[in-house]
Amino acid sequence: MLSASPSAIAAPPAPASWALELRDVHRHFGHTEIVRGVNLAVAATERVALIGPNGAGKSTLFHLISGRLRPSSGQIYLQGQRIDGKAAHDIHRLGLSRSFQISSLFPRLSVLDNLRCSLLWSLGYGYSFWHWLPGLRDVNARSHELLELLQLAPQCDTPAMQLSYAQQRALELGMTLASGASVILLDEPTAGMSRSETTHFIALIRQATQGRTLLTVEHDMEVVFGLADKIAVLVQGQIIAYDTPDKVRANPQVQAAYLGTAPEG
Template identity: 80%
Template sequence: MHSPVPYPVSPWALELCDVHQRFGKTDVLRGVNLTVASGERLAIIGPNGAGKSTLFHLISGRMPPTGGKIWLQGQRIDGKPAYEINRLGLSRSFQISNLFPRLSAFDNLRCSLLWSLGYRYSFWHLLSGLHDANARSAELLELLQLTDSRDTPAMHLSYAQQRALELGMTLASGARVILLDEPTAGMSRSETTHFIQLIRQATQGRTLLTVEHDMEVVFGLADKIAVLVQGQIVACDTPERVRANPQVQAAYLGTTVWSDVPVPTGLAQE
């Protein structure tokens, strides 16, 4: 077994300094500066094409930034490959679920746990004998409310259950910083309300960044909101202050739409 990677002492779980991304002659991100405290839940919002998914790609290592610096728990990560960043304590989900469709919910989680538990490429171990992996997979199934679907192939789960399973796979690495890209997209209102509660419970004590278009989800989940417009952060503050920010109203939501967004019942800020 290997010990968890120690995190350098830092006041920020995640820090971005003057981050740029250019595709050809197009500047998608133009000097993003952002700090996220440990345990904070931050929602990143903005119009289509603002650069939200690109920002997630840079943070998670899917692509290197054109310029700027990114730190994870005080350690420089910009330009590192995704697998190294994951092993340093950051994990993410995507807009489209990425599951092993023919494997059961239990086996999807167990596969996601193996590296973090130190098994790596030890093909000689029988999965049935990995008591720590089996126990942790069962714990995650219970947390995700998927215990009754333990042996169901992922492709036969409902859409909301698949999203819950993907959340569990994101958590399985033991990462302290979690990135969720539009986690409730495609869900009904009742499914969305339930899933917000699930996210809050499952990520308690971890740092959470989420890209989300549903403003009810944003207000029900986020401690702070960062607004990305034309590749720049134009505001980053509490939901109440961002709601009242004239620059945000003019650049993104419009005063009528923004002021009419309610906080979902039962999901007010803690």
């Protein structure tokens, strides 16, 4: 039985047992509280979809996890290490990578060079962009592995700005994976895609994130129920349900708050 009470779904007390854990996280802007005591625990290799109405606080929560914003109070753990208050680049180096609603690519660089640049830090080259990229064998080998995984090998020499929208999103997914992060945050990854592109991209995400932990914000309920192992429902800055897709779908509070079906009685 799911409960609307955030305290009823509070995370257990051992942070090291979770890939990602939020404990009583709050964020306010002035007198307005956007995130109101969120508790969330995501196990390693789980795929969790974060859903909720517009204005529920989903993007703010993603910013808090990834370090773009700091919580007003509460704690966030990544692989058992506390990360709230750390800079975004430090959190990234600890093993968390995220994509954004708007593609962030190097538009004039080729698909291959976008991936090469993204791989430099994770393969030990830091930000030494003076390296001659074609001469870095490990970078090239991993880049071509990603090209095959993303089904972008035929476009390897194509400038990123000439790709289709769906291909750009696939490249951005590859750049997110290039860090080697164990925890991946995807913000509305299928937004703007056709139904056929969405179906293809869901399969691509499942394959590309295999063995990693995934937290994604998504409005398309077909994507949510086709991708997620668990669903967290955020309403007015609080998680009102966190469970398997079938149980969340059947929850009358979720139906009333988000899925558009009024509870009986």
